[in-house]
Amino acid sequence: MTIEAQVLSVEQHSCAGTYGLMEVEKRMNNSVPRIAIIGCGAVTEHRYLPVLAEMGIKPTLLVDINLQRARKLADAFNASRISDDYRSQGEFDAAIVASPHYLHAPVGIDLLRRGIHVLVEKPMALAATECDEMIAAAEESKAVLAVGLMRRFIRNAQWVNAALDADLLGPIESFDFREGVIYDWPVASAFFFHKETAGGGVLIDTGAHTLDLLLWWMGDVASFEYYDDSYGGVEAECELLLTLASGATGVVELSRTRELRNTAILRGRRGEIEIGLGGKKYVAANPKEILAYTNGTVRSDPQLQQLYSELFPLQIKDWLRAIETRATPFVPGTVAARSVALIEACYKQRRLLELPWVRPNGRKTQG
């Protein structure tokens, strides 16, 4: 499917304008699957539950090891039942897996093998082999596996992809991705900051999105160097120096402790594009005429800001559409597995990113 057709498909089936509330409600009564949400952390509280409520969908089951929290959210969002074990309550057809990262794969594989459709939060898994198992399980049971890389629903990101496909920049020679904010996501537990449960820090969290876009736009990585500032915990800063299979070279810098430029710059032989990352409203091109490029419904819009709260509904509707029509979701497991593999390789080859004030006297032990 071409990007234009894909986007059209997503928009036709997913956007509120064409898939209005009455329509959603009508379908819900008939064919919207019974949905469980596994994991009642911040993303469930602040994104999935409000979005489902907005869509008029009542989750069948909320699962969390912390039953008190599950109860609190169930009461607030009118969910039917709660449990501390998703296996104990089998009455659902589809599940949003928003558990700690290390559980994405085992829970996802188990559900998919039972034919339950899965929308798994990013990162899809901690290792490429786990992704393979999830994909295989979905193929075998014919369940739908979608991954929560909702930045692919950003229209300007789709436009960048289309512009590159149309070769507007010529061969890409270099790129520069910088994404960093002082972290303030209202995490509900410490899982996010432990290597064992989160799998890593800013690379596997923010980087799951950033690297997914990079791979989507520019293709596979040939070689890389990776640096981060972990001293046994999860990194807050990382830097990735990449050479792509196409020969393009560039850098990806990510941070949880400082504000970075929050854009990606893609430089081709005939021009360059700069686009906002992490929710920043920005798209620019040199020469400016590049911005005028359209391909069907795909066009650039420098004034467009799609907040995450707007992207989650698109993602959920796309997943429901895929379940209903047995089509491939916009972000299937095969797509998300690529960035997981790169992240895994980075961690295996990591080198220490040591900032000058951390050990100003060198590494000697004091006293």
Place this chain on the structure above:
Amino acid sequence: MITGKKVLITGATGFIGGRLVEKLILYHDANVRVLIRNFARASRIARFHVEMIGGSITDAQAVDEAVAGCDTVFHCAHDFMGKNAQQNLDGARTLADACLRHGIRRFVHVSTISVYEPLSDGDVDESTPPKSTSWTYPVNKLAIENLFLQYWEKYNLPVIVIQPTIVYGPFGGYWTDTQVKMMRAFRLALPIGGLCNPVYVDDVVDALILAARTEEVVGERFLISGAKPITWREFFGAYERMLGINFVAPMNTEEIKQTEHSTMLNNGIISNLKLLRRDPRLAAHRLVRRKPVNKLYKLAQSLMGKNFARPVSKALPAPLYVPDEQLLALYGARASVKIDKARRLLGYAPAFDFDRGMSLTAQYVKWANL
């Protein structure tokens, strides 16, 4: 000794507590546990293998869980919101009770030089009597350190109180991050001749660790500062050079007192006229903030974009920031903090002179895009 020992840090997501986590693990192989009120702020310390317990210091159950099994407790937490002063005091009591229950070996409390505010000219040491003031921060911090010392006197809780001076450095709270942001937006009305007692954050953290390791000393307060005072003009001058910005507007204290407080907010005609006479460019800056003028300004901005905004914003000087009463007293005092007691009893010796501390701070400021 602290190597291999379980230590608890409150306020570990803050400036001093965060650096304490780093140094305890990197240089002392301590087994660090932290009590965290807001996990979202844990990114910096999560780079290390630390045990995190969720809860505030007023949560008796969380505090008890956090203190259990610890050799040493470092109390760095403090909520700077004035309305939470009672909470700070209640939390201190909760923590002290838990430490007594669990028989911890050493309790190190991070207080502040502010307990001696308003500072007088001349030497300041631990024998300087606190003054009567209504300023919330010094009152609250003094009450907390008195509470802990009472726990030593009455119940033998092995307390040491550390009173750092003007702490600056990477991730540096008020005296680095906040000042840099202030400098980009304001000019500072600074009294001429006042003395600053700066200390690089690593020196403070080393003092905390020395306090934890000592067996001989307990129930004492220690002022911790750099080797010698400098002027506030020199302190801010280092930032000015770092940023290439003119921040300080030297004035005498009387002149500052006569200047309206917060010129940002007072838009009265009389004050505008006075300001126009004193500083026409500042008056223009204020004018642009008035609604009708601001609308025109924004319209021109939208029509002409950066071509308009750049020269206009360049021509307008940063507004003057007039320190409040407490800051003005601090900036105006010619106080010289003595660290002889810490040198003698803790073996404290500041390792960072101002130039070296500021050199590292400058690297941080650039890196952090402040």
